[in-house]
Amino acid sequence: MAFAAIHPDAGRIDATLPDLGRGLTWADVYKTRPRVELRCPECGHGVHAKVSARKLRYFAHDPGRPANCTWLNESLEHHLLKLELATAIRAADWYAELEVRAPDGTWRADVLASSHDGTRRIAWEAQLSPITNEDIQERTERYRVEGIGVCWVSPGGKSPWMGDVPSIRVQEPRDGRPWTVIDGPAAFYFEHGTWIAVDDLALTAFIRWVLHGQTFVHQVRHPYRSIWFGASKSWRRRPLVWTTSPHVDTETRHEAMRQRQEERKRQREEQERQAEQQRQAEAEARRIEEERQREAQRQEQQRQWAIEAEQARQRRKAEERQRQEQARAAEEQRLRQEQHEQLLASQWWAELSPAQVQELRDAVAEPLWKSQATRAEFDAQGATADSAYGITIYTRRRLHGILRLSPASLQRLPPVVPVYVRNAREAHQLTDTGNIDPGRVIHFNLPDHEQMSLI
Ligand SMILES: [Zn+2]
Structure with a gap:
């Protein structure tokens, strides 16, 4: 199914516009006799106007359609999202074209938003099927080269590329709420020093802000790429977010503060390092001084021992002299005594x-x-x-x-x-x-x- 078709006289017509974008009415193409020869803008195969059970107007391929047509396998969900995107773009007073191909075929947009003066274009891609990060980066780059902005829109499920390219995740209407953006936009909170996901934003408001330039893609500074999601109480990596100037300024201010703090921390660490070096140098000097004192004490001790040893030697010498003296004196005394006794004995016997x-x-x-x-x-x-x-x-x-x-x-x-x-x-x-x-x-x-x- 598709919303666009090629009309043999009017050219490209759009089922989502009341006048089909070409001053026609739905009755001019729907169930006409004779039948209008409409063709698929993608593959050129014949298509016919249809209305779904939900009263959704669209074009379907005639029997015998080529199996490789891009629009062929797109689901109703995909189409509803594209329709929602186009409606929001038009509500913001921009042009919205569905299922647009580049003349040279280098790109093909689900919905291409264009400003009235034609100076600005933004492609809105309803990306439901899995796509590799490499492919989505390449397609984003192709738009960039053409001067076209892009926003990849995921209606849920796993989208590993979320935040790696300009992207949002949306939630279909439920509980009386319209289409809501639940991932992609973020606000920076200085007091928390972090980006916090804005996960409850009406899709129409988001698209209006983006088209009017109030909200834009911002490359998050490296220290802040973990973003807090309050609804799931989790951190997720997001190199790119949608945000506004005040939040970018706040991030810049916080980064400056963080760098000042890091610089102070670095200085403090440097001071501590120098202080530690100083302490170590002092400890080394103390160790050397203590070693010197110990050596001096050791030498003093040895000198003392030498003195004491010399004194002991002198003392022993003196004692030896004294002993010899005493022995000589005793011997003299003994001799005197003996002489005395001999004298007395000789007198005794005389x-x-x-x-x-x-x-x-x-x-x-x-x-x-x-x-x-x-x-x-x-x-x-x-x-x-x-x-x-x-x-x-x-x-x-x-x-x-x-x-x-x-x-x-x-x-x-x-x-x-x-x-x-x-x-x-x-x-x-x-x-x-x-x-x-x-x-x-x-x-x-x-x-x-x-x-x-x-x-
Ligand atoms: Zn086709």
């Missing part, structure tokens, strides 16, 4: 004559011989320091006692063995020192002076 010494030896030996038949052996070395400057006495090769040790050398006395002296006076000389148990001292009451009778 008190006795050899006879008196013999007398004492006999006094020890005789009782042993008499009572036990034991011979007393006197150390041939005489008085020695080991015997406290007394004379060691053995019986049966065993230590028996000490004969007349020197009172000044009691500390040298071997333990336990008895000590023999001449008389009580000598015994007292020993015991008076307090350094010997009196029970160990045995005396014989020998006289202190030599007996004249012994001479």
Whole structure:
């Protein structure tokens, strides 16, 4: 079905216009006798005027139509939409032609809107069938080259090209509402910083605004290409929207603000980066300084240790000197003591004559011989320091006692063995020192002076 046909006399006629666009009436072509030879503007095949059950006037191909005619398979829905578009264009006081072909066949518009002065043309394409994005871009470009604007109109369903080319989605009349634009136009809200879809716009109003230049296609700036659809509460990508100058200005203003913010953010990040660099440099300087201090401390510690080690060495040396000094002093003391004891011992023994010494030896030996038949052996070395400057006495090769040790050398006395002296006076000389148990001292009451009778 189609709305346009070629009349043999009037030329192109339009079923949607009361005078068919050519000063005729519907009665001039509908069910006439004889029949008017109408032809299809697209394929040239014969067509005839018809009225649908809904009282819609249109042209249908005669039997035997060519299968490849573009208008052939178009649906009633498609035609109704085209009719609606044409009606809205005419209501805006523009010319509307249906099913128009370019003279050279490069384009073919469903509805071509033209301003009265002929300077502006906009094609309105009711695109119901699927079309690839590539094809629709190419057809849009063809219009652009011809200086013709275009708006692709989708009556619902999937239209992947929506927003990639100048386009709108419309909804057919329902619930007492007329044809409504539900996708395509958008308004920019500064406070939200986004485009928001205008999804409730009467198609006739939209077309009037577009034809009058109040609404136009706008290429959305990249940061704003996600557009909010309140009805479906979703974001959709839309590179192109229909809008008005104030909204474009608002987007421009918002973009300027956004770029200022980004610039400030960039500056802030740069400052933070520099501050971080500064912090790192300071931390590095601190680390180096701490390392230097640790090294200085380590060296100081080593120096201290060296000093302490030297001091300890000196101290040990001094202690060694002191020990040697003390040892020498002790040795000197010992020698002095020994010399002293030797002196006193020689004085002690000088008190006795050899006879008196013999007398004492006999006094020890005789009782042993008499009572036990034991011979007393006197150390041939005489008085020695080991015997406290007394004379060691053995019986049966065993230590028996000490004969007349020197009172000044009691500390040298071997333990336990008895000590023999001449008389009580000598015994007292020993015991008076307090350094010997009196029970160990045995005396014989020998006289202190030599007996004249012994001479
Ligand atoms: Zn045809």
